[in-house]
Amino acid sequence: MLKLKTIILVFFAVSYCYSWPVYYPSTFLFQNNPYLYYVDNNNLQINSYIRSCLQYFSYDRLTRHVSYNFLTCNGHYLTKINYKIRILNGRIELLKSILIQYDGPNRQLQMICDSMINYCYHYFRSFYLRYGLYLKLKIYCGTSDDESITKINVTPYIDYVDANNWAIKFDVNTGEVLNDPLICRINLHELTHLFGLEDAYYDHHCPNRQLQSYYNLMTNPWTQEYLELTFNQIEKILYPLCNDR
Ligand SMILES: [Zn+2]
Numbered sequence: 001m002l003k004l005k006t007i008i009l010v011f012f013a014v015s016y017c018y019s020w021p022v023y024y025p026s027t028f029l030f031q032n033n034p035y036l037y038y039v040d041n042n043n044l045q046i047n048s049y050i051r052s053c054l055q056y057f058s059y060d061r062l063t064r065h066v067s068y069n070f071l072t073c074n075g076h077y078l079t080k081i082n083y084k085i086r087i088l089n090g091r092i093e094l095l096k097s098i099l100i101q102y103d104g105p106n107r108q109l110q111m112i113c114d115s116m117i118n119y120c121y122h123y124f125r126s127f128y129l130r131y132g133l134y135l136k137l138k139i140y141c142g143t144s145d146d147e148s149i150t151k152i153n154v155t156p157y158i159d160y161v162d163a164n165n166w167a168i169k170f171d172v173n174t175g176e177v178l179n180d181p182l183i184c185r186i187n188l189h190e191l192t193h194l195f196g197l198e199d200a201y202y203d204h205h206c207p208n209r210q211l212q213s214y215y216n217l218m219t220n221p222w223t224q225e226y227l228e229l230t231f232n233q234i235e236k237i238l239y240p241l242c243n244d245r
Contacts, residue, residue: 041130045231050092050132053242062087064240072198073206079163081196082150085241092238094128096194097138097149102168111177112154112168113141120184127188127217127227131234137191150194158222161186163193182222189221192229195237 039047063086070079084095100116102109117139128135140149151164158167167186169178193199200212200219210232212219217227235243 039130039132041228043131043228043231046131046229046234049231049235049242050238053238054087054090054092056242057087062241064244066196066240068196070196070198073203074208076205077162079193079196080150081194082148083195085238087241091134092132092241093134093136094195094237095136095138096191097140098152098191098194099140099142099144099146099149100152100154101143102154108170108175108177109141113139115168115177115179116187119179120187123181123184124188124191131229133234133238158183158186161190163190166190181225185221185224185227188227189217192217197229197233197236 041047063084065084067082070081071077072079082096086093086095100109100113102112121137121139124137125135144151153165154168155161155165156168156170161167167183167190169180169183170176171178197218198209199206200210200216202211203209212230212233214220215224215226215228216233217229218233221227
């Protein structure tokens with residue numbers, strides 16, 4: 001009886017451990033400083049790519065400014081790409097500034113910005129952190145003449161979103177902004193266009209597109225809770241830093 005109890009206990013302890021989220025720190029020396037790098041994806045190719053990128057640079061402060069015009073779908077869509085990649089304190093940071101604009105009452109604009117900063121931003125950050133990348137998104141609200149800040153219009157019509165027109169959800173009765181993970185997934189997809197990735201779902205207008213799995217962030221952010229990026233997509237974002245040595 002005792003033996004059986006022990007076996008049951010061990011079984012539950014082991015299965016509990018297996019269901020625990022895989023957030024493991026892997027430590028190695030970076031310029032004689034211990035460097036912590038958190039990943040919880042199973043993509044060994046991405047993990048070793050990021051590790052070797054960090055190990056290649058012997059100094060701990062390096063910033064690359066990435067700026068180009070990106071034509072996708074046979075030159076059909078133009079997206080202005082403008083972000084920074086930095087190595088700081090032994091980790092790779094992705095830096096981007098956006099300005100949220102909304103064609104409606106100021107009170108709602110403020111709620112939209114609050115929702116983006118206090119709700120979706122955490123979702124964006126934890127997504128990139130799974131690949132060991134630290135996203136630093138500066139979110140401004142209202143108006144600005146600064147050309148280096150990407151302007152984002154916000155729309156309640158999720159069928160009409162693109163890289164510069166993001167989604168938001170209002171309560172139809174009160175007009176309050178609703179925090180909804182689905183909205184964050186859509187906006188993370190749109191944000192990732194601004195890092196130079198193109199859509200990966202089938203569109204007969206764009207036959208040259210590289211199609212990805214159903215779980216890919218650039219394929220289908222509307223319905224899937226768990227989304228991912230491939231090695232080629234991560235490499236494309238980091239190329240100006242990690243490949244352009
Ligand atoms: Zn898209």
